[in-house]
Amino acid sequence: MAQAYAHEPLPSSRSIRLISLAPSVTPNAPIRCDITIVELQSQRAKVPYEALSYVWGSPTGTIPIRCKGMELLVTPNCYDALRRLRSRFSRRTLWIDAICIDQGDDDRAIRERNSQVQMMGDIYENAARVLIWLGPAHKFTPAVFRLLSMIGFIASWSWRHNFAQFSEKLIVKTLSRRFQVWIRAMANLQCSVPQDKVYGLYSIFRAAGLELPDVDYKKTVQEVYGDTAKSFIRMRSRKLNVLLISIKPRGYDELPSWTPNWEMSQMLGPDVVDITGNFHLESDRYRASGYSLATIPNFTPARELQVRGLIVGTVQKIIVSSTAGEQPELVGKRNFSVNYVIACRAWLMQLGSIWEADMYQGQEVPANAMINTLAFFKMSEAESLELEQTEAQFRSWADVFAYPDCNVVTAQDIEAVAQLDPSSVDYSEIIEAALNHANIRSSGDTVSDAVKQILVSAGIFHFVICFQLANWAFLFLETGHIGRAYYNCREGDKVALLAGSNVPFVVREVGRDRYQLVAPAYIHGIMYGESWPVDENGVKDMTLV
Structure with a gap:
């Protein structure tokens, strides 16, 4: 040997x-x-x-x-x-x-x-x-390298003609501004040693101004991930953006609730349905905690994160699809779709008192609160013309989902397009079938063109916009606020505003001023600092575990 x-x-x-x-x-x-x-x-x-x-x-x-x-x-x-x-x-x-x-x-x-x-x-x-x-070449390799050669030629030409003269300082500045991209991308790194999701980028992070502790392979994965999260928070901006990717709906109990979940992809998948529970809340438009700065965290104790925050409500009721979080291919795509229709319809029915009110939280008409709760990620960035179109689609959607008590279209119209007997199937199956574009197209003269247009509009709002949040729950707070968060929330959870965070978080109390982080949330009416005290009166120290 x-x-x-x-x-x-x-x-x-x-x-x-x-x-x-x-x-x-x-x-x-x-x-x-x-x-x-x-x-x-x-x-x-x-x-x-x-x-x-x-x-x-x-x-x-x-x-x-x-x-x-x-x-x-x-x-x-x-x-x-x-x-x-x-x-x-x-x-x-x-x-x-x-x-x-x-x-x-x-x-x-x-x-x-x-x-x-x-x-x-x-x-x-x-x-x-x-x-x-x-790696070894395969049949697509020549085509890939031809493309890379073209890109290289363009880059070289641009460089020679002074279109790409980037200084080292500018590159570093750009990297530091894109830390949120790095935070997400780290989960997709394929590493033989989990700690290398951090240590593999160590030199890049340090060059961009991130003060990480020294490399130490004796540290556990949770210690390395926790130290990295705290380092992101300790940066000059003192923001809690890194906490967005802490959701652990599938367990990973060895990690503290606030520690980034780099074991699960934080990027949107190939399907329309969001599987991150946080991607749509990554926006600088929101200022739920005003312009407050996060507490500078200590690296010890390793499993705790000190923050300052304010509890603004309790989750009184949750409505969520029974297949939220499941893979549509495993539970059946139609079953997954119908179950989300059931949740949407239940939410709409639960809104009774909000529908009937003149104003939502004394701020705006209830319809605005509803459409934003369903499609906040769309509404926050839409232009005025697109907003009008989305609002029209919402009105069509709300009318169809009120089946059989529709006002604009009739129950008979919906049943004719769905081609289902209401005495033998659930209302939600009829709604889901009536929104199917193929069914609308094949309905012929059984319904008018005006009805078809309403169903098409409702279908676009549901399948193109709403369906992206099929894994998210609908939240009702005891304060009268409505909102959305990932399916791992529970009734009785609290909603907290944390200094340095752009969005609210659902938290679970586990002791005096000690909480587990559950998920970031969209709560309509508090996303732009409405509930954050300017003088920070009532904001207290909290510990995330």
Whole structure:
């Protein structure tokens, strides 16, 4: 059995290892290399090298290569890259993290890994060239590289003609402004070690002004994620935007309720239905807590986050689809759709006293509150002409969902288009079928064109706009406010305004001034600072756990 290669200790905190990849004229010949140690200076390293960036894939090495005559295991992706990068007649000097950094689990290896990861920005910056290995080619590779070549030509031409002269300071400033994009994108990073969702971007974050604690692979995932969240809050803007992605409807109980859920995608999926519970609330338009600043959090205790806030209401009633949070493909797409129709209709029926009131919360006509509650993400950014169109679609939708007590169209019209017998199916199935564009189109002369237009308008409002929030619950507060939040809310939960947050949060009380964060919320009538005291009278210290 071949002797296993063991990494020699690095002599200084600025030392790095480089591999010298032996050449081969035979593609399938065994991979052979040597490892040398060099000092990384503020200028270029004395030995020019190329730094490789690639996806690890497997977390541990499984394929042997020969390093200084001894056996070193590398991952399949690393092995493929080495074979492709190996020259035929000359040695090639490379820096590859999985080989050049000791991946052992003893204390010395972990200390080295902590130090080397913090240096990775310098390592890549000092390289003569950075290589990106995407994996073996496939049938689409030539087309992709043709496209990249075109993009490269355009970028090069723009650069030469002074259209893209960006200074380093400008790049850093741009990065810092787009932290919310980074916050979301981190969940989609494919990392063999979960902590690397943070540590893999460590140098970029530090360059952009984010003061992260030192890299420490001995810390648990929840400690690393929690430290990162607190670092985002501690930035100059002192905002709680990072808390938007803390929703954990599927568990992840090992993480505190306020810690970002980077184990679940925070991007909108391919379907229209929102699966994040927060994406539509990421808007600078909202100022629920005025222009207040968040408390600067301490890094200890690790599982707690100190905030200042104000409880503004209690969730008295919740209406939510019975299949909210389920995958439509598993429960049946029509079943998923019908159940949301049931929830929407129940919400509309529950609005009785609000419908009948002259004003909603003394601010506006009730219809405005209803349409905004259904489509706040659409209404907050729509132009005036689009607003009028959406309001007209809402009126059609509300009339259809009042079935069989419609006012504009008749129950008979809806049943004729749905082609369902009301004595044998639920009202919601009839409504869902009547909004189906194919059914409307095939209804022929059984209903008038005016009725068809109303149904088409209602269908657009429901399936194109409302359906995006099919996983969200309808909330009724004891204060008379109505709103929306993700399906994991419960009756009895509180609604809190937190200093530094643009939107309210649903929280769950677990002790005196101690709360679990449940979900961000849209509560109509308090989204623009209406309930936040200018003098912050009544705002108190709260602990999120």
